[in-house]
Amino acid sequence: MSYDAIVLAGGAARRLGGADKPALSVGGRALLDRVLDACPDARTTVVVGARRPTARPVRWTREEPPGGGPVAALDAGLRATAAGLVLVLSADLPFLDRDTVRSLLDTAAEDGTEGALLRDGDGRDQPLVAAYRAEPLRREIALLAAEHGGLAGLPLRALTAELRLTPVGAGALAAFDCDTWEDLAAARARIREHGTVLDQWITAAKNELGIDLDVDTTTLLDLARDAAHGVARPAAPLTTFLVGYAAAQAAAAGADPARAVSEASRKAADLALRWAAEAEAEAEAEAEAEAEAEADGNADTGRNGAA
Template sequence: MVTLDAILLAGGRASRVGGAAKPLFEVDGRTLLRAGIDAARSVGAQRIVVVGPRLDDDAGLTWVREDPPFGGPVAAVLAALPVVDAEEVLVLACDLPTAVPAVAALPDVLGAGIDGVCLDDGRRQWLIGRYRTGALRTAASGLADRGRDAAMRALLGGLRIEPVAVDPALTRDIDTWDDLHHARGGAMTENRTLPPEALNDWSAALAEHFGLDRGDIPIPLILDLARDVANGVARPAAPLSAFVAGLVAGRAGGSPADTEAAVAAVVEMARGWDHP
């Protein structure tokens, strides 16, 4: 019987959602990380290696991180390969609410003469695939700088990968807030997501105008606050809560630690909010 391990990618920058922890986004009562874990276990993965910051207390997971972080999916796969023991490995990004049925669409056994399979919805979805571990190691050995910033095609393009045609609905991942809203059953809206460089420019302009240091504006922290309040209370409560957190932090002294404490207090309230 062929053995199988899994590599789950959960450590990206998530720049299109302001650096928020996408694997912790919930869809239908389950985080995207948990969807990936469930998908891996549903096909018999013996060891599940998660590449990213520790986001779950499940004792059955092995956590690793590419060095330095945010090196891209290839660097993440290469960081996980040394702790993979099985003959085959499932590679899956943790931004997919349909992870369980998507992984189920992959064949249980790789055919003779191929190095792997991946879903194909009109383009190859390398990060929903099952590959021979030895073939991945051989391909990885030819990459410079431990695969940092390399495209998945650089790792897999030279291998014999068989595509599995599927409907694009099965591979619709979450890259933006609008994607998350749609995955939760909401209608798609006009895309008002700022590209990360525009958000950084606006932050820099605010800092310059008001005489602040760039480090005084913790973009990911505030966006996480907005996400948690929007999810736990209501969307209009998010900017109000950010304003209140700023007031509380300012009254406490205005240090980065004061800001983190104020944000944490607001987030704790939002997560426990059950008012009708």
């Protein structure tokens, strides 16, 4: 499905004391980069706000006048897009995921609707986590501009109230935004929770390394365990590194990357298990030899005592 993405990153962040909110980090990654990662397949991605470094290329624009509010910013972003479907996101959503984005896009593409917006766990609709059909969005923006003589300062509800929008429910975290320092602290704490920290770390590492690969964490963790137990603890990180290197070579030769990782992991895990089995067999043989030697020694002692 072809779509363009507009990310609004030009707010004043008053409740953050005017900090550059999109550049604040959660899990070692800027909020803006985390949002951009949720829509990697957008045909064009436009960020409305001041230029700043981003993990992937985007187009930049500004609303007129700067600080003119979300409707003016949306209009500026829309002018830089051409797709019939437009994803609109704020730049402060640390837990927005690709599945949620896909649900919004799929719903917005259905007949009888002019867009889809996220409905959070409290039943509130989120117009800045939404997908819109571009034509009705342009129409309503033009009508608002004609009615009010401009778009500066207009609230988003003045725009969305006239559109036929379908709400889309999502997980509790998808709509979580960072408006305050307390929100930011909560996001940073949540990302380190035991149940999610590995997934979050892997996603961050893949983005940092510029790779897009489904990682079978269970297989790799089992491999690390087998290497650490069967060989030595330092063997775990070294083995997973070698597996990655071997998989990269296989992928460069034309193999499917995910399958290459799986096959390399299987081979290394089998080797670690054979190594462990061999060590266990040697240990058992040594134990048997020691037991026999001890038994022979006891027998000799008994005979000498009898003599």
